[in-house]
Amino acid sequence: MTTSALLLQITSAGYLFLIISLLSIGLAKLWLVKKKKSGNGILFLVSILIWFALMLPGMISLTFFENGNTLIRAAIVLFWVLAAGLGWFYSRSKRTFSAISVMMSLFVGIGFLMLLGMMGGMGYFIYLRIFTHEKDDAPVWAVFLCIFFLAVLLLILLGKLFEGKSRKIDKTEYNNLQEALQFPELVFNLDLSGQNLSSFPTQIFNFPNLTELDLSNNQFTTLPTEIGKLKKLSKIRLTNNPLTDQERANLRRSLPQELELIFRN
Structure with a gap:
């Protein structure tokens, strides 16, 4: 299968997923540079939080774009173009750095709350599938995938928590x-x-x-x-x-x- 044929098989939602993933990593790097922080663990965690914050409005926009008329599609495109333009303008302006920092912190906070909601949902799904008789028709691989994803996220959060404490104690x-x-x-x-x-x-x-x-x-x-x-x-x-x-x-x-x-x- 050629590369062009493979790209044609990817759905609009798949392209949106890839674009938001790359954008989340870029925004996370930019925000961490401004905050003078580094580390692959915190980059991965912040990227996930930004991804969650962007994915919901992105999927809503895609749904309206695919099902709406020409006017709705034009309005959606204009909205995202203006949002990108404002983001670029504020990132270049030194006077608005404090406002951008607050907005990015709020952005990451929203993503964190959505991540907690998803983790809670996965935990509840695992509970129903393993400890009760509900949802017995759910495939076992989905349960193990949820367990694996939850374990990875919890290990990252705990690792960053103990890393922060260790740095404070060891710092001279x-x-x-x-x-x-x-x-x-x-x-x-x-x-x-x-x-x-x-x-x-x-x-x-x-x-x-x-x-x-x-x-x-x-x-x-x-x-x-x-x-x-x-x-x-x-x-x-x-x-x-x-x-x-x-x-x-x-x-x-x-x-x-x-x-x-x-x-x-």
Whole structure:
């Protein structure tokens, strides 16, 4: 069978399934890049959620397109063209990034609820087929397919849950002060560079095991001498801060000599 003949045998719903699958993967990658997250597991999970959110309106549109008149078909095509155009416009606009992030989060949330609904339906079907006398005519392969699909989804969800907890526990380098405060004993490297800070955050004194502190590219004009009480602190980066030569000299005199102060790249 030739490739063209094989393509002609695919139904409209089959093409819609393939298009939405590819689109879901692309949108998931774009959203995860914006969120600065990575990983095949979370990409697969987010792609599934977006797929569920897109599949329902896609199937409804296909049904109306195949059964409707010319006006309805034109309206459906115009709707999806406008939706794609708006999505492209907002993705290119930096000012609307926050709105897009909220919309994508809502989009993923809707897909998650639909996924939970489908998982609940499959679980109920398995219950009826195995533990009751209802739906005895259902093929056994369908039951095992539902069990397999449910097991895969549950393993992915549990894996991402434990992976997130493990990362929080094992992480030793932080660039977010509020996140670091959740595990103060585990903070060894703290990067607060480029956050437009002008006053020293006193919460830093809560990190007894802190060894390196990066305060580069901020607006510090001085530092409290109490920072020398962090016994394990060995290095502070202060590049690109408006510190005068006199203040730099004062810091070198007042802070422990073993504490390395870096003022230039």
